[in-house]
Amino acid sequence: MKKLLLSAAIMAISASALAQTTIKYSHVVANDTPKGQSALKFKELLEERSNGEFLVEVFPNSQLYNDDKVLEALLLGDVQIAAPSVSKLNRLTKKLQLFDLPFLFKDMDAVTCFQESDAGQELLHSIDGKGLMGLGYIHNGLKQFSASVPVRVPADVDGKKFRIMSSDVLAAQYQAVNAIPVKKPFSEVFTLLQTKAIDGQESPWSNTFSQKFYEVQPYITVSNHGLLDYMVITSNEFWGSLSEEDQKMVSEAMSEAIAYGNDLAAEINERDRKTIAESGRSEIIELTPEERQQWVDAMRPVWAQFEEEIGAELISTAEACNK
Ligand code: SIN
Numbered sequence: 213m214k215k216l217l218l219s220a221a222i223m224a225i226s227a228s229a230l231a232q233t234t235i236k237y238s239h240v241v242a243n244d245t246p247k248g249q250s251a252l253k254f255k256e257l258l259e260e261r262s263n264g265e266f267l268v269e270v271f272p273n274s275q276l277y278n279d280d281k282v283l284e285a286l287l288l289g290d291v292q293i294a295a296p297s298v299s300k301l302n303r304l305t306k307k308l309q310l311f312d313l314p315f316l317f318k319d320m321d322a323v324t325c326f327q328e329s330d331a332g333q334e335l336l337h338s339i340d341g342k343g344l345m346g347l348g349y350i351h352n353g354l355k356q357f358s359a360s361v362p363v364r365v366p367a368d369v370d371g372k373k374f375r376i377m378s379s380d381v382l383a384a385q386y387q388a389v390n391a392i393p394v395k396k397p398f399s400e401v402f403t404l405l406q407t408k409a410i411d412g413q414e415s416p417w418s419n420t421f422s423q424k425f426y427e428v429q430p431y432i433t434v435s436n437h438g439l440l441d442y443m444v445i446t447s448n449e450f451w452g453s454l455s456e457e458d459q460k461m462v463s464e465a466m467s468e469a470i471a472y473g474n475d476l477a478a479e480i481n482e483r484d485r486k487t488i489a490e491s492g493r494s495e496i497i498e499l500t501p502e503e504r505q506q507w508v509d510a511m512r513p514v515w516a517q518f519e520e521e522i523g524a525e526l527i528s529t530a531e532a533c534n535k
Contacts, residue, residue: 236269345445347446417481
């Protein structure tokens, strides 16, 4: 009798293990960042609500893939969810270059306004049909320059090498101020800065802090010149393998996790700005309105370079969110 009960229990455990769906969620930043927190919230919500039907494994800090490799991994079914920066998805749809235009969004409210608009939602689905689909946008924040020299005006970066994500708009942005853009994966930035292979980089405070860039960059300029936001994506194949009921459960958990991360984003960036300032490792340079205007004047012509690929109407819709 005991033997019978034991085998029944073993069979029940194996059946439930067989029915379990594992979702690997790969990203490149630390857990204590807006995206990291959103990913962990997704794990918590989905595992709890599915009563163990889903197991979510979150791989932060490029542990599994960097953003240049993760799309391939999604298509191959090696991971099920990723959240690359929108800048790294430009190669799928040129219209996504919009998000990289320098000085496009005045603040994160303007970004939210655009992402929630019909045009923003259409852009979210602009990658659909390429084997991938967008599940939502996650905020990080506006970017600041950090450098090995004090940076106040465009002339200060003349001939300096800045790491950028794989985006032609970002390359053009640095060329517009006679700096040298260097496209490199996020996971390599700290070492490139530490060894002085490059002179600077651009990130929101949360990445500059969590990746310790500020420990090897003596100057940070409060430029707010561009945006770092993400698109949560999955593959059509994975999505199609889920029942309608499961798709609903995953979508709902994801929407709540995104809202959670987005609500935290400003707070995390402000906390990290303060910690960097208090550390005394980097001098934080505030620009005068005249200095900032020099950057706007130098970088704004980049818009015209990409207007045809992005679409003038889309740019105007985004600009209209700067209330
Ligand atoms: C990220 O925040 O996911 C990485 C951004 C970068 O590559 O600079």
